[in-house]
Amino acid sequence: MRLPHAPTIGLLLLPLLTTGTETPYSDCGFTGSLVGLQLGSCREWPCVFERGVPIAGEVLFKAVSNYRTLKTTINALFGGIAIPLYVDEQMCTKLLIGQCPADIGESLSYLANLTVGHDLPTITVTLEWNIANGDGETVVCAQVPAQFH
Template identity: 25%
Template sequence: MDTMALKLVLVLVFCAGISVILGDPVPVFKDCGSKVAKINSINITPCETEPCPLVKGHNVSVVLEFTTNKQITKASAVVHAILSGVRVPYPLQNPDGCKDSGLKCPIAGGGTYNYTSSLLVSKTYPSIKLVVEWELKDQDGDVIWCFQVPAQVGG
């Protein structure tokens, strides 16, 4: 094997190892009706496997990068747990998408922004598989972005 081929093999092995160690930001998410923005990336911590593990008594953090196509003057976050097709509202401590979320309203159309939030997984929740649906709505009630991710409450 020549030196160049050996270097290529070593680089590929190194990259594969880093990929296994770091994992993907979110293994699988589904866009569930984003209208005002395009989701560029989502990072949920912890969420290195599918379904995302939601550990009772611990926080789950979300960082979502999006590019909007219109001006947003007001934003409201809404979270649901979907259990056997039934959407159950999850009350956020801070549903105001323009406050303590990394966003400062008004948001200009055409820009790229990062939304950050966290939620506590209550110790009283049952251990169950579900789908988490998280959306941000604008001043007109239009869905800025929406994503769903499979999750497992436990531990």
């Protein structure tokens, strides 16, 4: 478990990441520089979410190379199966901070609003948030254990 902190978070005035109490996450392999992650009001594992209630998720990261485009996906991993909960193939057009093309060292922030439908069983899963560049390389990958009720 890793709790990321960066001195610039408070200065950026991000809607979710300004509290200084981010969601803990596991690194699932990436080339970028993940600064902070927030899923709803989750501060400890497992995160507990209600099906049918919107979940705001924000990710803050720094570019370690130049990005022309970015795609984000949030999957629920259960028993070796990835269930897509959220996909945005045009995330560059919706960045809160930064823009594409992004230069090395640029801070980027993105807000995802997802709702888990009632068709997902009340199970414990691992949420995996993945951001890939235009070449399909993983820029950010973070996993968070979660329960849906």
